[in-house]
Amino acid sequence: MKKYIDDFVVVENRRLNHEYVILTLQLDRELPEILPGQFAEVKVENGPDTFLRRPISIHDADYDKMQIKLMVQEIGEGTRIMGGLQKGDSLNLVYPLGSSFSEPDTDDVLLVGGGCGVAPLLYLGRRLKQKGITPKFLLGAGNRNGLVAIEEYEKVGEVNVTTEDGSAGTKGYVIHHPLMKTDKPAYGHVYTCGPEPMMKVVARFAQKHNIKCEVSLENKMACGIGACLCCVTDTQDGRVCTCTDGPVFDSTYLKWQI
């Protein structure tokens, strides 16, 4: 897929809670094709210490409005600068990068997300819905305040939640939800993005039940385009770049100890 480098203009910065925002970014021409699971390398301006671009998933894309959305969790200087962007600010993106979630062979799919890993699942869910598939989401957070933009997910599928403190949905981690505690899972394809321990338990569950499972990794990246070989992960084919061969991988392709 052809990669682009473009300046977008922030048309909205919607704050979801003390650490999450959703940025709506406007392009001045038609958007190129962007696949669910792909990401952008975002240039952070004016950070005293930030230097490299920051990889951020495409949270949503609207071809009619020529807009994309990024969901950003502020965990360091770069993401905090993004979180502080104002309407009218410009943001330079190299995009769309990396592999994408594949199309399912089944109509019953489960999308499991935690933390900022929920970000790419919205666009994936939207694309599935356009194909006539109603996805089930399973979204996990520490507490109810950490469950962000749930209403957007409800627009495209059935939403199930877990919180560690039980303040919303099932108490515990995603793996404690009835959807994953069953011996007869009612879905044939699982997509997951979030903290690695979470993805590993999801992958273990899927493998046990012979369900195809795709995971999206968040390795540290310098270039995002396969030029530096910094972002590798161990696979059946040796070390491959997460930014070009991933971020989305079939869980059985990875050399995960699960």
Added chain:
Amino acid sequence: MADLTIDLRNGLKLKNPVMTASGTFGYGEEYEDFFDISQLGGIIVKGTTGSRREGNPYPRMTETPKGMLNAVGLQNKGVDHFVKEIYPRIKDYATNILVNVSGSTVDEYEDVARKINELENIPGIELNISCPNVKEGGMAFGTSCPSAVAVINAVRKVYDKHIMVKLSPNVTNVAEIAHAVEGEGADSVSLINTLLGMAIDAETRKPLLSTITGGLSGPAVKPVALRMVWQVSQVVKIPVVGLGGIMNADDAIEFMLAGASAIQIGTANFIDPLVSVKVIKGIEDYCERHDVKAVRELTGAMITE
């Protein structure tokens, strides 16, 4: 318009002084979507070794103030793969493609160089005797005169096109090594490779690289690089290619004023994939503004009195 061409001799003629540094520009293909890479003076492709190498475990990279540390460790599929699979794809780029050659033993360097010598459209190699991220070989060859001499001596016998030798900054006296390398028939020297460094996460008390130490690059290293280019250009007659932290045309010109005939851009490509063409344009503008007829006039043109 100023004459931007540079002749590094022994068959290496550049349309302008701007090349991209090994390990930061892939095989060029990665950047093709962004601009016409034939505009470049040259592209130095990834470090290539005798056989396939998996490189170091993840994590291999961490950001540092105005720079980054990497510990890639020469991951590549080996010279035979390069010859069979990659060369046919990139051989018709209308720019100079140089192969960065590395090894653990003198024999390995020699073997890779001999195979690259057969490739018609590769006008030269960059001998990497300065990689800080491999256990054996690499930098070990570039940090003492006798071992550097041994590598270049062996490669010179099997490689007749342009040999650029990439020098390590992790030495006490870089000029001495450069001088020794020149004596063995190197056609040019490039410097600097990355500076050995490390980073620790105070919270977790863990090193941020799997190898603990890694190579520092980016603007943080520029003053060191500039100083070394200047020192080396004082003692060698062969052309010096300067690199280390170049982010824009001013940086590039500073390297030329310090004594470089050409420059390479590395880490900056990650931040702005278009940086190399911007630097070419910026050099052109500088020549215009300063009434420089040919960019080669800038080499060593620092004014000290």
